[in-house]
Amino acid sequence: MTAVARFLRSYPWVTATLAVLVVVLVCAAAGWPLAARIIATAYVGAFVVYTCVGMVRDMLRGHWGLDILAVVAMLATLWVGEYVAALIVMLMLSGGEALEDAAASRAKADLDALLHHAPQRAVRVAADGTQAEVDAAELLAGDTVLVRPGEVVPVDGRLLEAAEFDLSSLTGESLPVGLGAGDEVASGAVNGSTVVRLIALRAADQSQFQQIVALVRRAQENKAPTVRLADRFALPFTAFSLLLAGGAWALSGDPLRFAQVLVLATPCPLLIAAPVAFLGGLSRASRAGVVVKDGGVLERLGRLRSAAFDKTGTLTAGRPELVAVRPAGGAVADEVLRLAAAAEQASSHVLAAGIIAAAEARGLQLPAVDGASEVATNGVLARVEGREVAVGKPAWVASLAPGLERAPLSAGQAAAYVAVDGVFAGTLVLQDAPRPEAAAVTAWLRENGVARQVILTGDVEATAAPVAASVGITEVHAELLPADKVRLAAELSPRPVVMVGDGVNDAPVLAAADVGVAMGARGATAAGDAADAVILRDSLRPLAEALSIGRHTLRVALTSIWIGIVLSVGLMLVAATGAIPAVAGALTQELVDLAAILYALRALRPPVLALPAHAPGNAAPSESVGP
Structure with a gap:
């Protein structure tokens, strides 16, 4: 009963329409047809006014509302005395929101799972060792954070001790992943069976999982492509339905035919099926390891x-490893690497990490940098121990240090060139395979x-x-x-x-x-x-x-729309002959809506992707790549 009560509270128009329908049927059965008609007409008329206000607002924003068909159908059924049919059409239209919510809830289950997985609380450890539970949003770079067994890592951090983590919500990896002290762990990972401490690398709102959550929220709120898809069909479908209903009236001379045709032209497949399909596609993409910002992106994909x-x-792969240091002009290899790695601390380029890691592995102490700037796509220029150190592409470094010689490279290798105080000091050779x-x-x-x-x-x-x-x-x-x-x-x-x-x-x-x-x-x-x-x-x-998911989703959305249109048109043609009473037609249209929406949920089923997990590839030689 609690679920029923919650439903009735959540959808007041559905609740009110059901109540009015019961009252109207009781009045009609009791021999009070006039009272039944007055109650139905007053109630449906109020709903029509309410719907028209929203429809006009949509039109002013450039979206032609498909609800015009339902409005005309309700007015037509009232006019010809089919007030029960009018209430059923109204029930379908007001119940469309409940139907959409139910289908959307199924379609976006994986997106919701990501949101519910977001960490809310965290344990911050002070310098004196005391612990305090705080909102995860309060964490800042440099904070020491304690993560208990089974808890979600609240912030991107560097581990202070080894542990195992469940990364399935981030990467889809089903098995626990072991990480050692000094390794980085992303927010959203789930800690294993041991207590672990980490140093926050960035504020909580800048950490990876919070970025994912922001993308998911945007994906759920943006319905632009579904509006565009509905717009493509709205005017032609509306015009065809009105012409067919008018033609049936004109040929038969019976205005009842007009109402009988239009009750089968309600727009739920266009208004609900396409949004459900896109939500399903977004959800499926998240399960595949891709967070898509909105359905419009999925359509373009x-x-x-x-x-x-x-x-x-x-x-x-983006994991370059230093394989050689080739000093020039009498420079010492370790000194070239030490100065270059110090300068690269100011670089965000992916190859900088390989240079720094190599220096640390050799036990070289990196000096502090006194001023540094990264020259976009060219390299980094820094002052280290009073010397000007440049690391980057050959053309750029050569402009600072004439006499640079390009290094011969083997397959899969890249080179960063180093100059110190305007003199070419050597080449760092790294390996970064495809x-x-x-x-x-x-x-x-x-x-x-x-x-x-x-x-x-x-x-x-x-x-x-x-x-x-x-x-x-x-x-x-x-x-x-x-x-x-x-x-x-x-x-x-x-x-x-x-x-x-x-x-x-x-x-x-x-x-x-x-x-x-x-x-x-x-x-x-x-x-x-x-x-x-x-x-x-x-x-x-x-x-x-x-x-593949984008194509599958678009195909499902369009097919679900066409299912609704084709079934509706076929039934309207039959209704034009007078073979389908208005009440039966209104009930039948609900089955059409259900068929279109159930088909739209096919977007949750993964398309077949004939792609090997790994493909052989030959390593390729590469030349200087900057910092």
Whole structure:
């Protein structure tokens, strides 16, 4: 009974309509038809006025309301004395909200699970060891946080002791993952069986899981594509229904035919089925490891024709390892590495981490940096121990230190060049191989309509071309500034175009593309802000899954709409002959609505993706890539 009471309170128009319908039926059975008609007419008339006000507001915003059919149907049934049918149409229209909520709740179950998983409270440890429970939102970078067994990690942090974590809500990985002291753990991970402490790397609202939650909330609130889909069908369907109803009246001379046709033209399949399908698609994408900001993005993903990729951290694994230090001009290898690693502390580029990690592994103490600046796509310039240290691309470093010599590189290698006080000091050679699944993903995209694929990178041609060849991409645009990437993405055709980047230096072009997709597995929050979708797993495979889900969702949404339209039109044609009474027609239309909505839930079923988890690929040589 509690559930029934909750339902009746949540949907007052449904409750009131059921009550009025019972009263009208009792009056009619008691031999008071006039009273029944007056009550029904007054009540339905009030609902029509209420609906018309909202419909006019929608029209002023540029959306032609499909509710006009239901309004005309209610008025027509009242006019011809079919007031019970009018109440049933009203019950269907007011009950549409309840039906949509029920279907939407099923469709967005995975999105809701992410929201409910968001940490609310956290235990902060003070410098004297005392503990205090606080709101997770209060955590700041540098705080020491204690996470109990089974609790959700509330903030991105660096572990102070080893532990196992469940990362399934972030990456889809079903097995616990062991992390050691000093490793980073993302917010949203679930702690295993031991108490663990960590140092917060960033404020709670800037941590990875909170960024995901923000994306999910936006996805649930934005219904733009469903409105556009309904708009495409609204005017033609409305005009056809009114013409058919008018024609049936004209040919028969009986105004009852007009009402009998229109009660079968209610718009629930268009108003409800498409939103349910898109919510299902968004939910399915989140389960596949891709958070999509809204249904409009999902629709564009389903129509993609071109793709642009960043290289480092996107087509490559983004985990560069230092394999050689080649000093020049009498410099010492460890000194070149030490100064370069110190300067790279000011860089956000993915290769900086490899240089710093190599220096730390050799036991080199990194000095403090006295002033540093990152020159976008070129390198980093810093003052270290009174010396000016530059680390970056050969052309840029050569402009600061004449006499630079480019290093010969083997397959899969990249180089960062170092200058100290205007003198070329040496080359750092790193290995960053293409992702094992990259070739399979690009091949799948080509086979599924994304024929044009390009690399847009700030690296030099010699760096990008071998990587492109290894993953099956033939078009490369190299040595680009951020503005160049934005321009080329805007000029790329055919459209729509997806841009995939690692989120470090790609925010402008991600925002400029038709669909910007960020590799957010390592918590690049700038990417989440600029991109339309964020891949949570450290893999390109979810990109293909998102495209497949987008196409499947769009197909399901359109099919559910057409199911409703075709069934409605067929029934309207029968009703035009007078074979379907108005009350029976109103009840039958509810079955049409249900069929369309049940079909829309097919968006939750994953499409078949014929893509191997890993594909063989040859390592490619690469040239200087900057910091």
